[in-house]
Amino acid sequence: MQEWNAEEFPVIASARGTTLFDADGRPYIDGNSSLWCNVHGHRHPALDRAVSAQLRRAAHTTLLGLAHPSAIQLAERLAGIAPRGLERVFLSDSGSEAVEVALKMAFQYWRQARPSENRTKFVTFSGAYHGDTLGAVSAGAIPTFHNLFKPLLFPTIQAPCPYSPTDPQKAGARALAQLARILKTHARELCAVVLEPVVQAAAGILPQPDGFVKTVRDLCTASGVLLIADEVAVGFGRTGTLFACNRDGTAPDLLVLGKGLSGGYLPLSATLASETIYGAFLAPWHEMRHFLHGHTFAGNPLACAAALASLDVFAKEKTMKKLPAKVSRFERRLEKFRGHPHVGDVRSRGLMGAVELVRARPASPYEPALRMGHRVTIECRARGLILRPLGDAVVLVPALSMEARTMDRMFDILEESMEAATR
Numbered sequence: 007m008q009e010w011n012a013e014e015f016p017v018i019a020s021a022r023g024t025t026l027f028d029a030d031g032r033p034y035i036d037g038n039s040s041l042w043c044n045v046h047g048h049r050h051p052a053l054d055r056a057v058s059a060q061l062r063r064a065a066h067t068t069l070l071g072l073a074h075p076s077a078i079q080l081a082e083r084l085a086g087i088a089p090r091g092l093e094r095v096f097l098s099d100s101g102s103e104a105v106e107v108a109l110k111m112a113f114q115y116w117r118q119a120r121p122s123e124n125r126t127k128f129v130t131f132s133g134a135y136h137g138d139t140l141g142a143v144s145a146g147a148i149p150t151f152h153n154l155f156k157p158l159l160f161p162t163i164q165a166p167c168p169y170s171p172t173d174p175q176k177a178g179a180r181a182l183a184q185l186a187r188i189l190k191t192h193a194r195e196l197c198a199v200v201l202e203p204v205v206q207a208a209a210g211i212l213p214q215p216d217g218f219v220k221t222v223r224d225l226c227t228a229s230g231v232l233l234i235a236d237e238v239a240v241g242f243g244r245t246g247t248l249f250a251c252n253r254d255g256t257a258p259d260l261l262v263l264g265k266g267l268s269g270g271y272l273p274l275s276a277t278l279a280s281e282t283i284y285g286a287f288l289a290p291w292h293e294m295r296h297f298l299h300g301h302t303f304a305g306n307p308l309a310c311a312a313a314l315a316s317l318d319v320f321a322k323e324k325t326m327k328k329l330p331a332k333v334s335r336f337e338r339r340l341e342k343f344r345g346h347p348h349v350g351d352v353r354s355r356g357l358m359g360a361v362e363l364v365r366a367r368p369a370s371p372y373e374p375a376l377r378m379g380h381r382v383t384i385e386c387r388a389r390g391l392i393l394r395p396l397g398d399a400v401v402l403v404p405a406l407s408m409e410a411r412t413m414d415r416m417f418d419i420l421e422e423s424m425e426a427a428t429r
Contacts, residue, residue: 016029041394042266044266065308067307076311077310079314100273105136111260125196126195129200130165132165145200166180169214182225210399211354220256243325349362361424380395382400382420
């Protein structure tokens, strides 16, 4: 905070497409997609119209005991496009809250479906990030974010991070072998395995080997343990498929969505559940088996209208059909950094990428006090590009709508900025 207080920063006054404009009118490429949530660009006409039209009807009504058309339509649409078997939709505000909902649903499911079994534990992965509320922090495993709060958290059983820069396949196999041992030893006390499928995002864009998610699903099924897939950061096209689980053709028991759900317009998240899980909450009122969780702005009509419009844009503009060419260009430009003398690793899945900075190859890190990742992003900012680092990993997560010319300029600026900062 001390350094932040002393640092100049842009005040963003407007935006259009993949460009942000500060209060002085200076443009910046939004290489961060406004923290990984903007999908189709800022001020997209279809999303603007949808939110404006909803505003003329009602800005907000509660979902506690009521409903509204946009929430009903959105739930139907999500159930229709989600991985198979996810037919029930619970709407929330933020990704963290949707994770909390999934954790509580999994716990309560076992209490009500098999009350004789003491299933109280969750399996997570080292390097995981699932949000900043305390349940989500309990499921996380990034020391910088989470260690301070350990006295407040519920314990989890942790499997290894499924990524290593030296041997990604071996790291994935090691994580799966350890997960199999955990499930064999603890299956009768486990609620669920919690996984960011395909990419551990906030850990620095750490990709998982092909087939990893499917094997996790198979292990959970064989052990009778639920699988929670947290797609807050990786859903809605980020990894190259509409949902990250689609890459392996898998379906979790609970799917968590956020960020890009509303096209990046308004706070909205969702937890999708299977019919089996939903059934455990059905009983006469006096048995008190219902899910006692609800927030004021959950399923806000403006946000739901934006989400419906975003799904329409996916279909009308053939966003997913156009994506492979963009991903190919993104990966080609990213790979050019691999030979840079101050780059220790380059990682990506879909339109999520990271360049890991080092003092010298192969793996001599910069001293933390230098904040080299931050220095690079400050140089980027001076040249008209907004990025954010995760430690010394400079992360690029552009909107799916970013045009080729803008993408090339983004990478050109990053290259210039790395040279300036490391020099």
